[in-house]
Amino acid sequence: IPVRIFNNLKEGSVFIAHEIAGIIRQKQAEGKNCVLGLATGSSPKTVYAELVRLHREEGLSFKNVITFNLDEYYPITNDALQSYNRYMKEQLFNHVDINPANCHIPNGEWPKENIKKHCAEYDAMIEAAGGIDAQILGIGNNGHIGFNEPGSSRFSRTRLITLENSTRIANSFEFANISQVPRLAVTMGIDTIMKAKKIYLMAWGPMKAPVIQKAVEDEVTEQIPASLLQQHNDAVFVVDEMAAADLT
Numbered sequence: 001i002p003v004r005i006f007n008n009l010k011e012g013s014v015f016i017a018h019e020i021a022g023i024i025r026q027k028q029a030e031g032k033n034c035v036l037g038l039a040t041g042s043s044p045k046t047v048y049a050e051l052v053r054l055h056r057e058e059g060l061s062f063k064n065v066i067t068f069n070l071d072e073y074y075p076i077t078n079d080a081l082q083s084y085n086r087y088m089k090e091q092l093f094n095h096v097d098i099n100p101a102n103c104h105i106p107n108g109e110w111p112k113e114n115i116k117k118h119c120a121e122y123d124a125m126i127e128a129a130g131g132i133d134a135q136i137l138g139i140g141n142n143g144h145i146g147f148n149e150p151g152s153s154r155f156s157r158t159r160l161i162t163l164e165n166s167t168r169i170a171n172s173f174e175f176a177n178i179s180q181v182p183r184l185a186v187t188m189g190i191d192t193i194m195k196a197k198k199i200y201l202m203a204w205g206p207m208k209a210p211v212i213q214k215a216v217e218d219e220v221t222e223q224i225p226a227s228l229l230q231q232h233n234d235a236v237f238v239v240d241e242m243a244a245a246d247l248t
């Protein structure tokens with residue numbers, strides 16, 4: 001799988017943002033919608049900041065953009081500080097000319113009794129939009145993509161999952177304490193992600209070096225979900241020097 005190594009997070013993030021902007025403009029030129037798969041967490045914040053800058057300073061329009069986010073805690077209210085619905089508004093949607101009706105995120109307020117139906121509808125909406133043109137991903141220290149924890153099936157679709165304790169600890173800084181971190185989440189499945197036409201996985205900093213080494217150089221295994229991207233025909237890992245440190 002190709003790996004692009006940048007000096008730092010800023011340069012890598014600008015690279016990804018410019019790739020995404022290029023795809024948006026290409027689709028605009030063709031008179032088509034551009035379907036983006038989006039991630040949350042700390043890794044993509046600078047990508048979103050650069051996309052906002054491109055909108056404000058270089059006329060990049062999001063009028064033809066349709067988005068689908070990877071995941072959301074469950075349950076969580078949409079206006080909670082830690083909700084990914086709120087995150088996306090604050091980091092991107094509120095600052096660009098995207099149509100709010102085109103922004104899709106799994107909903108932490110879906111009633112539990114029909115959650116399977118909502119998850120199936122989410123996959124169906126992605127297909128109805130024509131599939132994801134470009135998907136951005138972060139990576140968990142345990143190799144998760146979206147919230148597809150180790151052991152997730154290659155053929156999984158959008159569904160309710162149980163978070164690993166290591167993931168809850170990694171994300172606990174966003175919450176008052178660990179007991180406040182939801183135990184469940186809704187995530188796009190591995191198969192949902194693998195259907196994206198183009199995938200950018202980003203990783204910054206020394207903490208991600210061991211899992212990047214495993215995902216890129218070790219065998220393809222559902223135990224390291226990101227390693228499954230080795231089987232995608234247009235996926236690239238975009239990392240900084242520190243996250244690349246363990247690559248041979």
Ligand code: F6R
Pocket residue numbers: 038039040041042043044070071137138139140144145146147
């Ligand atoms: C978030 C997501 C997760 C994160 C991963 C890394 O939407 O899908 O897979 O990308 O947990 O999180 P950060 O970027 O905070 O290190």
